[in-house]
Amino acid sequence: MSIEKRLNQIEIKIKEPSFLQNKGLGNEVGYFIFDYDPKYEQRVRKEVEYLKNKINNNPNLGFKILEFDLYEIILDILKNKGYLEKTFKFEEKKGREHAKKAVTKMLKLGMDSNLIVNYIIDRYTENSVIFITGVGKAYPLLRSHNVLNNLHQQLDEVPxxxxxxxxxxxxxxxxxxxxxxxxxxxxxxxVD
Structure with a gap:
């Protein structure tokens, strides 16, 4: 199926009653992945923005889309903790790999107190659909399976x-x- 046809299926899927009731296959929690060829990154970003505007400006739908860009979350956490400039200087001094390890440790990525997961949990609302974006931009600081595994353990109220x-x-x-x-x-x- 072409990228355009696959992108067009997103709106149809998220408006389905079973999707909005947060049911995956077999009544499991609704966690989904929309995979795509990386060459379509810009097209996917435009579609996400289009869907957010369309859905969020229609009060009759009964739900909103909340987008969480993993890369932007990392930057926001680093800024709020006063570590962003320090991270740049640390990378210059010690190298990229040491800076990556320091940021990973500071974000508590392997722990229950994972700051990225907590960031999402603290900001989601009922009657929403969460879009997680920025996976490619956040690499290699963050691996997507880490976010999904930790989020899945703490959030099962919304798709x-x-x-x-x-x-x-x-x-x-x-x-x-x-x-x-x-x-x-x-x-x-x-979408298949």
Whole structure:
């Protein structure tokens, strides 16, 4: 199916009653992945913005789209903690790999107190659909399976869609069609 046809299916899917009731297959929590060839990144970004505007400006739908851009969340957390400029200086002094490790540790990515997951939890509202974007921009600081695994444990009130620049087989995430992220079994492909 072409990217245009797949993108057109998103609005249809998110308006389905079963989707809005947050049910995946077999009544599991509704976590979905919209995977796409990374060459369509700009087109996908435009569609996300279009859908947000269309849905959020229609009071008759009964739900809103909340977008969480992982890269922007990282920047916001670093700024609010006063670490953004320090991170740049640390990278210049110690190198990219050390800076990545320091940011990963500061964000508590491997812990229950994961700051990115908490950021999303603190800002979501009932009657919303969460769009997670910025997966490619956040790499290599953040791996998408880490966010999904931790978010899945804490948020099951609203449907979540991750826009993933790469392939999702239903088991494996392959970022940019080349980097195997991890096995992930809890999300469903949004559009085939």
């Amino acid at each position: 979540v869609i991750m826009f993933f620049p790469g392939r999702y087989s239903g088991n494996d995430l392959v970022l940019f069609n080349t980097i195997k992220d991890s096995n992930y079994y809890r999300a469903f492909p949004l």
